[in-house]
Amino acid sequence: MKRYLELLTDRFLLLLTAIVLAILAWLFWSSSGQSIVFEIFILISIILLVIENVHLRIRIKVLTKEESSK
Numbered sequence: 001m002k003r004y005l006e007l008l009t010d011r012f013l014l015l016l017t018a019i020v021l022a023i024l025a026w027l028f029w030s031s032s033g034q035s036i037v038f039e040i041f042i043l044i045s046i047i048l049l050v051i052e053n054v055h056l057r058i059r060i061k062v063l064t065k066e067e068s069s070k
Contacts, residue, residue, distance in 0.1 A: 029037065
């Protein structure tokens with residue numbers, strides 16, 4: 001019974017979080033000019049891709065050094 005209540009509580013909180021985030025997303029899109037929002041999302045995406053690229057290059061260097069030292 002306790003396990004069932006935990007699952008029910010988790011599902012309820014997940015559903016509540018989804019509803020709150022959907023409302024916040026709607027408020028964000030409806031209150032801002034959509035042309036600037038698209039540009040902001042593109043800028044954030046490019047920055048995240050550059051950060052991930054740098055991280056992967058560093059990871060490759062570390063892995064190749066480990067492989068060559070064996």
